[in-house]
Amino acid sequence: MTNSAPVGAAAPRMARDPADRRVTVIEVGTRDGLQIESTLVPTARKIEIVNAIIDSGVREIEVTSFVSPKAVPQLADAAEVLEGIRKRPDTYLMALVPNVKAADRAADTPLDGGLLLVSASETHNRKNLNRDIVASLAGMAATADRLRAARIDVMAAIAVAFGCPFEGDVPYAQVVAIARAYADLGVDHITLGDTTGMATPSNVRGLLRALKAALPQVEFVLHLHNTRGVGLANVLVGLEEGVRRFDACAGGLGGCPFAPGATGNICTEDLVYLLQESGWETGVDLERSIGVAMMMEETLGRRLVGQVMRAGPRLKLHAVDAVRTAQG
Amino acid sequence: MTNSAPVGAAAPRMARDPADRRVTVIEVGTRDGLQIESTLVPTARKIEIVNAIIDSGVREIEVTSFVSPKAVPQLADAAEVLEGIRKRPDTYLMALVPNVKAADRAADTPLDGGLLLVSASETHNRKNLNRDIVASLAGMAATADRLRAARIDVMAAIAVAFGCPFEGDVPYAQVVAIARAYADLGVDHITLGDTTGMATPSNVRGLLRALKAALPQVEFVLHLHNTRGVGLANVLVGLEEGVRRFDACAGGLGGCPFAPGATGNICTEDLVYLLQESGWETGVDLERSIGVAMMMEETLGRRLVGQVMRAGPRLKLHAVDAVRTAQG
Numbered sequence: 001m002t003n004s005a006p007v008g009a010a011a012p013r014m015a016r017d018p019a020d021r022r023v024t025v026i027e028v029g030t031r032d033g034l035q036i037e038s039t040l041v042p043t044a045r046k047i048e049i050v051n052a053i054i055d056s057g058v059r060e061i062e063v064t065s066f067v068s069p070k071a072v073p074q075l076a077d078a079a080e081v082l083e084g085i086r087k088r089p090d091t092y093l094m095a096l097v098p099n100v101k102a103a104d105r106a107a108d109t110p111l112d113g114g115l116l117l118v119s120a121s122e123t124h125n126r127k128n129l130n131r132d133i134v135a136s137l138a139g140m141a142a143t144a145d146r147l148r149a150a151r152i153d154v155m156a157a158i159a160v161a162f163g164c165p166f167e168g169d170v171p172y173a174q175v176v177a178i179a180r181a182y183a184d185l186g187v188d189h190i191t192l193g194d195t196t197g198m199a200t201p202s203n204v205r206g207l208l209r210a211l212k213a214a215l216p217q218v219e220f221v222l223h224l225h226n227t228r229g230v231g232l233a234n235v236l237v238g239l240e241e242g243v244r245r246f247d248a249c250a251g252g253l254g255g256c257p258f259a260p261g262a263t264g265n266i267c268t269e270d271l272v273y274l275l276q277e278s279g280w281e282t283g284v285d286l287e288r289s290i291g292v293a294m295m296m297e298e299t300l301g302r303r304l305v306g307q308v309m310r311a312g313p314r315l316k317l318h319a320v321d322a323v324r325t326a327q328g
Numbered sequence: 329m330t331n332s333a334p335v336g337a338a339a340p341r342m343a344r345d346p347a348d349r350r351v352t353v354i355e356v357g358t359r360d361g362l363q364i365e366s367t368l369v370p371t372a373r374k375i376e377i378v379n380a381i382i383d384s385g386v387r388e389i390e391v392t393s394f395v396s397p398k399a400v401p402q403l404a405d406a407a408e409v410l411e412g413i414r415k416r417p418d419t420y421l422m423a424l425v426p427n428v429k430a431a432d433r434a435a436d437t438p439l440d441g442g443l444l445l446v447s448a449s450e451t452h453n454r455k456n457l458n459r460d461i462v463a464s465l466a467g468m469a470a471t472a473d474r475l476r477a478a479r480i481d482v483m484a485a486i487a488v489a490f491g492c493p494f495e496g497d498v499p500y501a502q503v504v505a506i507a508r509a510y511a512d513l514g515v516d517h518i519t520l521g522d523t524t525g526m527a528t529p530s531n532v533r534g535l536l537r538a539l540k541a542a543l544p545q546v547e548f549v550l551h552l553h554n555t556r557g558v559g560l561a562n563v564l565v566g567l568e569e570g571v572r573r574f575d576a577c578a579g580g581l582g583g584c585p586f587a588p589g590a591t592g593n594i595c596t597e598d599l600v601y602l603l604q605e606s607g608w609e610t611g612v613d614l615e616r617s618i619g620v621a622m623m624m625e626e627t628l629g630r631r632l633v634g635q636v637m638r639a640g641p642r643l644k645l646h647a648v649d650a651v652r653t654a655q656g
Contacts (some may be wrong), residue, residue: 123648131473165646192570198642200605203565228642230605231597233560236529262639270557277528307557312623314526314556318493320451 023280024245025271026221027053028062029296030081031096032265033253035065035074036181043077049085049295053250054091056288058268061092061117062247066102082109094155098129099139103146113153115191116140116182121164124195128159137181144185155192156182157223162207163198165256172210179215179287189219191247194234196256197227201237206294223247224266226305227256231266232274239280246271250295251304267306269293274314287311342501351608353599354549355381356390357624358409359424360593361581363393363402367628371405375412376530377623381578384616386596390422390575394430409614410437422483426457427467431474441481443519444510445556446469448503449492452523456487461466465509470515484510485519485551489535491526495583499647500538507543516546519575522562524584525555531611536588538570551575554633560602567608574599579632582601597621601641614641 022111028265030046030053053061063085069076082093087110097103106114118136119125125133144154161175179190192207204222211220222238224231224246235246250272256263269289277281293309358381374392381389385434389609397404398404410421415438425431425442446464448454453461462498472482489503509516520535532550539548551572552559563574576599582592597617603610615637621637
């Protein structure tokens with residue numbers, strides 16, 4: 001499953017104009033973050049948070065999910081949240097829309113893009129969606145039609161794309177086959193979900209190369225978790241492979257039911273910091289992004305794992321007599 | 329200070345034989361980690377920990393520091409710890425040896441390499457060593473002579489090489505000048521200290537290129553902190569620039585007095601995981617490395633920030649009915 005060349009030794013390919021430095025940060029905290037929290041966040045507070053996200057300069061937001069409210073009560077207010085948001089002209093709101101029923105619920109909201117969802121492994125898909133992958137894909141045409149009828153863009157996500165906690169490594173060919181099925185539905189924006197933090201520099205590079213070779217017309221988005229500490233390292237590899245859209249959660253919200261105590265999604269403000277300090281343009285204001293993480297922390301009443309929200313930007317200087325120094 | 333090309337867009341240079349996949353992980357937890365802890369760890373426990381580090385496959389260890397015991401009481405037992413360690417034939421023990429007095433104390437111990445130390449910024453150096461950089465460098469010949477007389481290799485470190493919490497960005501030329509002064513003393517192993525977590529993909533790349541151009545005969549070691557979450561991303565950039573030695577702390581110990589609550593050094597077992605999953609050979613056993621982090625956690629009686637110690641290796645699979653699944 002891993003490449004034969006060690007990461008860092010091979011020259012990266014460039015997928016597009018090297019002069020274009022724009023990278024899009026997609027905030028998914030109110031969806032992937034809040035769905036795993038035991039706290040039920042009031043609808044009005046969610047709207048406040050999304051408005052603060054917009055004010056920070058983030059333009060694309062995966063706000064919520066139209067899954068069954070019984071399955072995920074944390075997101076039962078999907079429609080109300082979407083309707084309450086103060087959109088700017090360039091704001092683009094997304095949500096998971098896993099089936100026709102969900103598309104029906106989403107149809108009359110201000111949703112811009114609806115994400116179809118399937119898992120890359122049979123076991124995870126059956127556990128998550130209660131059917132096999134082929135049946136899941138077969139059901140998607142109707143969901144896509146319903147979304148398009150409501151003038152909502154059809155997008156898609158592939159969960160456990162970098163490895164499954166039940167099955168282990170997932171063959172790249174399996175992910176390519178699913179992406180091709182999505183592409184056949186007219187989808188050109190596919191999110192690769194590192195659902196339980198099994199992405200590594202090697203398989204990020206390997207899978208992206210396999211996908212780009214098979215489906216050069218599709219834009220692949222990375223949805224990385226930091227479960228094993230390598231989330232932002234994987235971002236650098238994604239950038240080298242031409243990825244220009246990354247999902248992230250304010251404060252590093254999110255998690256993995258298989259790794260209690262492990263961290264969740266890559267952290268929005270840490271990602272913004274990394275990108276800005278690496279010469280990329282995100283349009284996001286770092287201080288305001290930290291402010292969103294602070295709001296999340298206050299809302300949930302617990303300390304989040306974001307680093308930049310603790311340490312601050314790097315050029316916030318200190319008075320000489322403020323503290324003792326470190327040795328190395 | 330930042331490069332004009334965004335990181336990820338430019339093809340990395342290769343500094344050595346691309347077929348050589350070996351990378352050395354240097355454990356610095358009992359030095360850079362313990363010096364900032366309020367807990368005084370008993371000497372016998374430190375020895376047990378270093379022995380466990382050796383058993384994990386780590387060959388190079390910065391065990392302690394011969395700074396004044398009054399300044400850093402946590403490391404007052406430097407000689408006793410070094411004498412108690414069960415060295416293997418390939419074990420290499422290092423310590424900070426900042427002055428002649430320290431070299432006198434180190435002379436009769438089993439120390440293999442002594443690290444000289446200076447800060448890259450005047451303000452940090454004056455605060456840390458109570459003199460200016462030129463005076464610090466001038467005093468080092470005597471320390472180096474004393475070490476060599478005791479058959480201890482002379483190595484060196486540069487603190488705040490990627491930015492100073494008082495002065496901000498440090499010019500690359502300033503770091504190059506210090507490295508040149510070290511090289512003039514015959515030093516060919518220089519550690520670049522990211523003391524307060526100000527290293528970024530851009531300045532890691534930029535500083536390494538400046539140093540390699542000026543001093544191609546010197547091996548540069550990266551000592552990175554994860555204060556702002558980008559420590560392992562910086563490792564990938566270091567690898568691309570030819571660095572093959574990295575300092576790290578078990579469990580992510582260490583810290584920065586300027587960022588209370590921020591994480592410390594990059595975490596040894598997370599680094600080992602990253603390297604192994606990227607096709608590099610470290611010689612370190614990941615499970616045993618996690619074991620060392622657990623020992624540190626038990627010793628200090630508090631939860632450490634390492635990720636892989638919580639989540640486990642990525643192919644440790646789960647039973648299908650063990651837990652509910654995640655959505656994305």
